[in-house]
Each structure stands twice: as C-alpha cells, then as structure tokens.
Amino acid sequence: MKTTRLDEFKCPWCGYALDAVSNADINENFSPKPGDLSICINCGGWLEFADDMKLIKPSPGNIAALPIDTTESLVNLTENIKKANILKQFNSETSIL
Numbered sequence: 736m737k738t739t740r741l742d743e744f745k746c747p748w749c750g751y752a753l754d755a756v757s758n759a760d761i762n763e764n765f766s767p768k769p770g771d772l773s774i775c776i777n778c779g780g781w782l783e784f785a786d787d788m789k790l791i792k793p794s795p796g797n798i799a800a801l802p803i804d805t806t807e808s809l810v811n812l813t814e815n816i817k818k819a820n821i822l823k824q825f826n827s828e829t830s831i832l
C-alpha cells in the first residue's frame with residue numbers, strides 16, 4: 736500500500752482534516768490522478784480528485800459510470816468505516832461505565 740501526502744484539506748462531507756491518501760490497489764507505484772476516487776477514513780464519504788488534485792464530492796454521473804465491482808468495493812469500504820466508527824462509539828461509552 737502506497738501513501739501519498741497531500742496538502743491538508745477538509746472532507747467535504749464531514750469536515751474531518753485529512754492530509755494523505757493510501758491506495759487500495761496492489762500496484763505499489765500507483766499515484767492518484769484527476770478522476771480517481773477515494774474514501775474519507777472518518778465518515779466513509781466518497782471523494783474524487785479534481786483537476787487541481789483537491790478532493791471533492793464526486794459527481795453523480797461519475798458514480799453512475801463506475802463498473803459494478805468498483806461500486807461494490809467502495810460500498811464495502813464505506814460500510815466497514817461506518818461499522819468501525821459505531822464500534823468506537825460503543826467502546827468509548829462502555830469505558831465510561
């Protein structure tokens with residue numbers, strides 16, 4: 736997994752500060768380019784690299800054009816992030832008791 740550092744930015748979905756992306760591809764030499772998708776590690780929101788390499792909300796048209804296996808992978812990643820966040824909340828609540 737290769738991590739690419741970015742200028743800090745806020746997720747357009749949740750406002751979480753992010754400064755890097757890691758690829759889910761097995762190709763170690765992969766670097767993001769305009770049009771590539773990413774997912775916020777905090778909220779699971781889908782993100783797209785704009786022409787200036789800033790991460791924005793993807794357009795509905797780009798999402799609709801994704802191959803079904805890519806869509807399924809993104810949905811699975813989003814669900815895993817949301818599940819992990821629910822478990823974190825549960826763990827923080829139970830540690831107070």
Ligand SMILES: [Zn+2]
Pocket residue numbers: 746747748749750751775776777778779780
């Ligand atoms: Zn987010």
